Every structure is written in C-alpha cells, then in structure tokens.
Amino acid sequence: MSDEKFDIPFKSPTLPTVLEPESKLKFNCHPGISCFNACCKMADITLAPYDILRLKKRLGMTSEEFLKAHTVPFPMDQDQVPGLKMRTTDEGACLFLDPEKGCTVYEDRPTVCRYYPLAMLTIREKGSSEPKRQYSLVKEAHCKGHEEDREVTVAEYREEQGCDEFDFYNEGWYELILKKKSAGPGVGKPNEMSLQLFFMASYNSDMFRRFVFSDKFRESYDIPEETYAQIEKDDVALLQFAYKFMRQALFGEKLVPEKPGAWEKRVEERKAIWEARTQAEIEARNRKVEEQMRAETSGEGETDTTPDPGDSECGSSCEG
Numbered sequence: 001m002s003d004e005k006f007d008i009p010f011k012s013p014t015l016p017t018v019l020e021p022e023s024k025l026k027f028n029c030h031p032g033i034s035c036f037n038a039c040c041k042m043a044d045i046t047l048a049p050y051d052i053l054r055l056k057k058r059l060g061m062t063s064e065e066f067l068k069a070h071t072v073p074f075p076m077d078q079d080q081v082p083g084l085k086m087r088t089t090d091e092g093a094c095l096f097l098d099p100e101k102g103c104t105v106y107e108d109r110p111t112v113c114r115y116y117p118l119a120m121l122t123i124r125e126k127g128s129s130e131p132k133r134q135y136s137l138v139k140e141a142h143c144k145g146h147e148e149d150r151e152v153t154v155a156e157y158r159e160e161q162g163c164d165e166f167d168f169y170n171e172g173w174y175e176l177i178l179k180k181k182s183a184g185p186g187v188g189k190p191n192e193m194s195l196q197l198f199f200m201a202s203y204n205s206d207m208f209r210r211f212v213f214s215d216k217f218r219e220s221y222d223i224p225e226e227t228y229a230q231i232e233k234d235d236v237a238l239l240q241f242a243y244k245f246m247r248q249a250l251f252g253e254k255l256v257p258e259k260p261g262a263w264e265k266r267v268e269e270r271k272a273i274w275e276a277r278t279q280a281e282i283e284a285r286n287r288k289v290e291e292q293m294r295a296e297t298s299g300e301g302e303t304d305t306t307p308d309p310g311d312s313e314c315g316s317s318c319e320g
C-alpha cells in the first residue's frame with residue numbers, strides 16, 4: 001500500500017486496477033479508427049516542465065511566448081501550487097489539432113498524450129524513501145481503441161510512445177510534487193515567493209535562466225563556471241539545475257552550494273523587512289484581540305481570534 005501519490009492527472013474515468021510494466025492492455029489507436037481525433041477534441045492536458053521545453057522548441061517560441069499563447073494556469077492543490085494546462089478552443093479542442101492531419105506536434109506531444117489511455121502515478125510506499133511508478137487504465141466511451149484486437153504490455157506501450165525520455169526529464173519535478181504532498185499541511189502553506197519561484201523554475205526557463213545569471217544570484221551561490229556554461233544554452237541542463245534549486249529553496253536541502261557568508265548577508269539585507277513584517281503582524285493581532293474585547297463588553301457577540309492556519313509560512317528562502 002502506498003501512502004502518497006502524484007498522478008499525471010486525467011479527469012476521465014481511471015479504472016482502479018493498478019498495472020505494472022508487465023501488465024497487458026488491449027488497445028490500438030491508428031488514423032483509420034472511427035474515433036480518430038475524438039480525444040484531442042476534448043483535451044484536458046496538464047503540462048510537465050519537459051513537455052514545455054519540447055513544445056516551445058518545436059514552435060520556435062520563447063518560454064514566455066509559449067506560456068502566454070498555449071497555457072492556462074490552475075492550482076494543483078489546496079496550497080495553490082501552480083500547474084499549467086494546455087489552452088484549448090472554446091469547444092475544448094486542442095490548439096494543435098488539425099482536423100485532417102491530426103496532431104501537428106506529434107513528435108513533441110506532451111506526456112499525457114503519450115500515455116493515453118494509461119495514467120501514470122508516482123507513489124512513495126510506506127517506509128520507503130524511493131518513489132515508484134504505477135499505471136492504471138483510462139476507459140472513456142468515445143475511445144474505440146479498447147475494442148481493437150491488439151494486446152500489448154504497459155512496457156511495450158510506453159516504449160512505442162516514447163514515454164521514457166519524457167519521464168526521465170520530468171522525474172525530478174514529479175518527486176518535488178510528491179515531496180510537497182508527503183510533507184502535508186503541517187509544514188505550512190508555501191509563501192507567495194516560493195510559489196512564484198516554483199512557477200518560474202518549472203515552466204518559464206527563459207526567466208529562470210536570467211535569474212540564475214543575475215549578479216545577485218552569482219553573489220549568493222557558488223556555481224562552477226562549467227555548470228554556468230552548460231546551463232547557458234542547454235534548456236534540459238537548466239531544468240535539472242532548476243529541480244535541485246527548488247529542492248533547496250522549498251525544502252532546505254543543501255544541493256546548490258552557497259557562497260560563504262551569503263546567508264548572513266541576505267539576512268542582514270532582509271532584517272528590516274522582516275522586522276517591519278513581524279511588527280505589522282503583531283499590530284494586526286492586537287487589533288483583532290481589541291475588537292473581540294470590545295465586542296464582548298458591548299455584548300455584540302463573539303469574534304473568532306483563532307489564528308488562520310493559512311497565515312503560517314514554510315519559511316523558505318527562495319531569493320537569489
């Protein structure tokens with residue numbers, strides 16, 4: 001039994017049976033099938049970071065141009081961790097669907113499109129620190145591929161669809177989300193700056209690159225010049241660095257070496273801001289207590305002074 005899971009999201013009917021790589025499925029999809037393109041006419045595609053790199057490269061766009069033209073943000077959990085879905089037409093069809101030719105970005109289609117009709121789950125079993133992958137079958141009435149006379153194993157289907165490469169480069173991100181889920185609400189809601197960092201490092205590679213090459217970042221982190229040379233031009237290397245940096249900024253793991261004294265310097269710079277923020281919080285609480293006392297003495301009823309759990313912050317330091 002698993003205690004935590006992160007699935008490549010499908011809102012469609014996912015069968016409860018867990019499939020392993022050797023499990024068999026009866027399925028075939030081909031241009032001659034009666035439902036050809038039916039799935040892409042009702043596309044609900046959640047994007048992972050490597051999906052975005054592939055699509056923006058294919059379209060010759062910057063990450064900012066791609067995000068603006070082809071994505072819609074959505075909250076992935078109750079803490080508003082930002083996710084992205086592919087933009088569709090008003091009728092729900094994928095913008096990359098050509099009615100005659102089918103998918104116009106086929107070689108670079110996102111992970112969710114590759115896996116369909118499988119859903120991939122990353123889980124962490126109780127007592128294990130290593131994440132594990134599992135699969136399940138999605139069966140929708142419009143998809144006639146399940147009626148085709150072809151049997152393949154999950155492993156064969158994944159290979160046929162080129163899932164390995166996408167999973168390999170997205171793995172660090174799935175683990176990050178699983179870690180956030182495993183941490184649970186007890187650690188507090190990530191602050192606004194952490195959520196912005198997550199968005200930038202996950203999806204906006206051009207902006208993240210500018211951030212990493214900024215003077216402020218260089219002053220704070222001890223990154224070897226070879227790493228800088230690599231991530232300057234290589235989006236995939238930058239993405240792998242982004243996963244490490246997010247683990248450090250969001251969960252305090254020491255994966256990106258800091259320059260000696262950088263933390264102290266940052267604390268000094270931020271001290272005034274933190275003090276002002278703390279003072280403002282104290283004053284707000286005092287005001288709340290005063291209001292409650294006034295209400296009680298005038299008999300107006302009760303005011304709840306219980307601290308809002310959403311007030312807490314995880315205390316991460318994501319500034320460069």
Ligand code: SF4
Pocket residue numbers: 039040043045094095096097098102103104105106109110113
């Ligand atoms: S990217 Fe291609 S496969 Fe995926 S929903 Fe769009 S048209 Fe269909």
Ligand code: SF4
Pocket residue numbers: 028029030033035036037038039040116117142143144145146
């Ligand atoms: S068989 Fe299923 S996956 Fe293939 S085109 Fe039809 S609806 Fe889409």
